[in-house]
Structures are given as structure tokens and as C-alpha cells.
Amino acid sequence: MDSMDYDVIILGGGPAGLTAGLYSSRAALKTLLVERMMVGGQVMTTTKIENYPGFPGGIDGPELVARFHEHCQEFGLEILYGEAQSLNVAGEMKEVTVDGRVLRARAVIVTTGAEPRKLGIPGEQQYAGRGVSYCATCDGAFFKNVPVVVVGGGDTAAEEALFLTRFASKVYLVHRRDQLRATKILQERLFAHDKIEVIWNSTPEQVLGTASGVTAVEIRNRKTGEHRHIETEGVFFAIGVIPKAHFLAELLSLNEEGYIVTDGECGTTVPGVFAAGDVRSKLLKQIATAVGDGAVAAIAAEKYLLEH
């Protein structure tokens, strides 16, 4: 192996990637984790995590990530900041291109996660960063004492709506059905909050604004066809996520939603390439399951290296 060669390269530094990195470096495998921006992934934009065991009362996302990171450093995990553009598995060593530089490894673990889905309505892209946001914890504080709109009915939408009540004068939650997908405990908190109004069976049709940013959102009731104009400076879309696996579409088997298909040990359709966390097709996408996946993928990679 030359000095640029690794036993394991991990693509992505969220909870799955960091856990795989912890296990792999602790197993004395020469491991490199490649991260595009900053470690932590979606957890970095989460305020309070209440369902990760070991932290009664909850823990803030960035604090949990800092602990994961520090723990990995204890075992000497090497982290490279850059964007993985492609993976080539034709030769004996797998090749990962990161910002034009080729790195080689005997096994690769893909933990690239998922990113917020865009609705694709007029004004959404135009006002992104000027009132349209996909992250309440990042941008919520810009909207003090003004009404805001959250779109979606899942856990993210519910958490974002609740978080935004700290700043906004009122939070409209616009959901396309008459029932939320979010867990019961979040629903109860939402319905009990006097600043939150849920607008059922409705979807936004257009984000309106001026040169200085968003001024309103136009929504339509899917049952009655009625339109409603909500004056607001902030629209937060929380309509789910899409997996970041497109760059691997020609190499790995993806399901119809674009998630990487794996076996029970996080193995993909390519021997020596594993997938863990939110980018993998599975029932439950949470920090606890990402961590479990990361551990399984690292041990499966170690087993693969022993056998090959």
C-alpha cells in the first residue's frame, strides 16, 4: 500500500460515518473519513435530541456531534474535508475521487446521508436564503415577532414549528393531509401550543416577495380548491429528505426513491462497498439507527478485508 492508500474510506461524517470511523480506527484499520462540509450531518441542525439513549432531558445536536467527533479522535480517525465525486471499483483497490484527487481503499463505507427535499414551486428557489429556509435552527432567529410558515407534517416539520415559537409571533403549519405523520408526543405539543395554527389539506403554490425577501405565501386547499394568502417573511420547508446517492447510481443498486439497497450487514451490490445511515434503504432513519448501521458496516468491512 502506498501512503495514500487506506484499508477503509468512509464517505460522509454524520452519526453513521463517525461511528463507522470509530469502530474502524479502533480496530487498527487505516481509515479515512471524507466529509464535504462539517461533521455531524443533519444532527448539526437539530436543537434538542430526546430519543438518543443516555441523555435524559435531551442533548443539543452540535453537542452530541462534538462528543462523537472527540471520541473518534481518541482512536486517531483521519478526516479529510472535501467532496467525494466518484467511486471506481474496477481495480483491486477502490478509488474515490475527492475534489479531483484520487484516494484508494480496499473497502468503502458510504454514509452520505440525505438532504432536504425541495417542493419546486415558483418563488422557492428565488427567495432561498431571503426568507425561504430548510433549517429552522439555522435561520429561525431572523424571524423575531413576525409570523412564519412551516410546510410539512413529519417529525422535522413538527420540531421546526415548535422551535420557531421561540422567535415568531405565530407559526402556521401547512400540511397536505388532515393528519400529521409526526410522532404522537410532538403532535400533542403542537396542538397544545397557542402560537401554532395547523392549516390542513393545503399546499403552498407560490412564495411571493420583493427585492428584500419573502412577503407572503399563497396556499391552496386541496379539498375545496380555495386559495389563501398568508403574509409572512419566513417559509420553512420540511417536506422530507432525498438521499445523497445520485453520484453512485451507475455503480450501486438504488431503490425507486434513490436509497442504496443493502443486505442485513450493510453490504451493497458491490463487494467491499457498504452503506450505512440515512442513505441506506431502511425502515427507521434516526441517530440511534445510524449509529447501529455505522457499527455494523465497519465490522462487515473488517470481515471483508480479512477474507480478501
Ligand code: NAP
Ligand atoms: P418525512 O417523515 O418524510 O415527512 C415529510 C412530510 O412532508 C410528510 O408529512 C409529507 O406529507 C410531507 N410532504 C412530502 N412531500 C410533500 C409535497 N410534495 N408537498 C407537501 N408536503 C409534502 O420527513 P421528515 O419529517 O424530514 O423526517 C425524515 C426522517 O427523519 C423520518 O424518518 C423521521 O421520523 C426522522 N426524524 C426523526 C426525528 C426524531 O426522532 N425526533 C426528528 C426529525 C426527523 P405526508 O404525510 O402526506 O406524506
